[in-house]
Amino acid sequence: MKNNIFLVFNLDEMNLAIGSVFVAFLLMSFIVISFFYFSRKKIIQKEIEKKNLEINHQKELLRSVILTQEEERKRIAQDLHDDISSKLNVVSLNTHLLNTPNLSEEELLGITNNITDLTQKALESSRRIAHDLxxxxxxxxxxxxxxxxxxxxxxxxxxxxxxxxxxxxxxxxxxxxxxxxxxxxxxxxxxxxxxxxxxxxxxxxxxxxxxxxxxxxxxxxxxxxxxxxxxxxxxxxxxxxxxxxxxxxxxxxxxxxxxxxxxxxx
Ligand SMILES: Nc1ncnc2c1ncn2[C@@H]1O[C@H](COP(=O)(O)OP(=O)(O)O)[C@@H](O)[C@H]1O
Ligand SMILES: [Mg+2]
Missing domain, CATH: 3.30.565.10 (Histidine kinase-like ATPase, C-terminal domain)
Incomplete structure (x- = not known):
C-alpha cells in the first residue's frame, strides 16, 4: 500500500515533468519561429527600403536630366531669338529698303553694308551656337x-x-x-x-x-x-x-x- 502511494505520487510527478518539458519545448519553438519570422521580416523591410531609396535616386537623376534638357532648350531658343532671328529681321527690312525708288548712291551703300555686317554677325552666332551644341x-x-x-x-x-x-x-x-x-x-x-x-x-x-x-x-x-x-x-x-x-x-x-x-x- 505504502509502495502504491509512492508509485502514484511518482507517476503524477513524471506526468507533470513531461508536461512541463512539452510546454517548454512548445514555448522554445514558438520563440525560435517568432525570432526567425520577425528577423526575416525586418531583413525584407530593409531590402524594400533600400530598393525604394535606389528607385528614388534614379527618379531624381532622371528628373535632373529632363530639367537640364529643358534649360538647354530654353538657352538655345534664347540664343536663336536674340542672336539670329533679330539680326535676320533687320536684314529682311534692309532688303525691302533696297526696293525704295530713287535711292542715292550713298544710301544704297549704307543699306548693303548694313546687310553684309548683320549677315556676318548672324553667321558667327550660328557658328557659336553649333559649337556649343x-x-x-x-x-x-x-x-x-x-x-x-x-x-x-x-x-x-x-x-x-x-x-x-x-x-x-x-x-x-x-x-x-x-x-x-x-x-x-x-x-x-x-x-x-x-x-x-x-x-x-x-x-x-x-x-x-x-x-x-x-x-x-x-x-x-x-x-x-x-x-x-x-x-x-x-x-x-x-x-x-x-x-x-x-x-x-x-x-x-x-x-x-x-x-x-x-x-x-x-
Ligand atoms: N569644384 C568645386 N569646388 C567647390 N564647390 C563645388 C565644386 N563643385 C561643386 N561644388 C559645390 O557643389 C554644389 C553643386 O554643384 P552642381 O551640382 O554643379 O550645381 P551648380 O553648379 O548648378 O550649383 C555647388 O553649388 C557647390 O557648392
Ligand atoms: Mg555646376
Whole structure:
C-alpha cells in the first residue's frame, strides 16, 4: 500500500515533468519561429527600403536630366531669338529698303553694308551656337583634341592654369561616349572656377587597376560633401547620370579649403 502511494505520487510527478518539458519545448519553438519570422521580416523591410531609396535616386537623376534638357532648350531658343532671328529681321527690312525708288548712291551703300555686317554677325552666332551644341573638333578629331581645345580656352583666361595629361587612346568611333566625358569635364571645370575659385586644375587620364580612369583635381575652396548645397545641384547629378550611361564609377573627395578630387571610370 505504502509502495502504491509512492508509485502514484511518482507517476503524477513524471506526468507533470513531461508536461512541463512539452510546454517548454512548445514555448522554445514558438520563440525560435517568432525570432526567425520577425528577423526575416525586418531583413525584407530593409531590402524594400533600400530598393525604394535606389528607385528614388534614379527618379531624381532622371528628373535632373529632363530639367537640364529643358534649360538647354530654353538657352538655345534664347540664343536663336536674340542672336539670329533679330539680326535676320533687320536684314529682311534692309532688303525691302533696297526696293525704295530713287535711292542715292550713298544710301544704297549704307543699306548693303548694313546687310553684309548683320549677315556676318548672324553667321558667327550660328557658328557659336553649333559649337556649343557639339564642338566640331570633337567630332572631327576626337576627345583628346576636344579636351586640348577646351583646356586651351580656359588657359587663355590667365586666372586659371589647367594641366592636361593623357595616357589613354580614345576610340574615335565612340563619339557618344566621348561627348559624355567631354560634358563631364566642362561641368567640372565650370564648377572649379565658379564655386571653387580654383587657380590650378589637373586633368589626367590613365589606367588604374585595369580601368580607364579620369583623375580630376582642383586647388579651390572645396566643399562639405554632406552639405545640402552639393546635393541640390543639377550639374553633379548630370555627371552621375552620364557616368551611369558609361557604366562607370565615380568617387569624390573634398573638404573645406582642401580643393576637390574626383575620379571617374568609363
Ligand atoms: N569644384 C568645386 N569646388 C567647390 N564647390 C563645388 C565644386 N563643385 C561643386 N561644388 C559645390 O557643389 C554644389 C553643386 O554643384 P552642381 O551640382 O554643379 O550645381 P551648380 O553648379 O548648378 O550649383 C555647388 O553649388 C557647390 O557648392
Ligand atoms: Mg555646376
Amino acid at each position: 557639339l564642338p566640331p573638333v570633337l567630332e572631327k578629331f576626337g576627345l583628346h583634341a576636344g579636351i586640348e581645345e577646351l583646356v586651351a580656352e580656359f588657359n587663355t583666361s590667365k586666372s586659371v592654369h589647367v594641366i592636361y595629361k593623357n595616357e589613354l587612346r580614345f576610340n574615335i568611333n565612340e563619339i557618344d561616349k566621348q561627348l559624355h566625358i567631354f560634358r563631364i569635364l566642362q561641368e567640372l571645370l565650370n564648377n572649379s572656377i565658379r564655386h571653387g575659385k580654383a587657380s590650378e586644375i589637373s586633368i589626367e587620364f590613365k589606367t588604374i587597376n585595369g580601368k580607364e580612369t579620369c583623375v580630376y583635381i582642383d586647388n579651390g575652396i572645396g566643399f562639405d560633401l554632406k552639405s545640402e548645397d552639393c546635393k541640390k545641384g543639377l550639374g553633379m547629378k548630370n555627371i552621375e547620370s552620364r557616368i551611369n550611361f558609361l557604366n562607370g564609377t565615380f568617387s569624390i573627395e573634398s573638404n573645406k579649403n582642401k580643393g576637390v578630387q574626383i575620379n571617374f571610370t568609363f
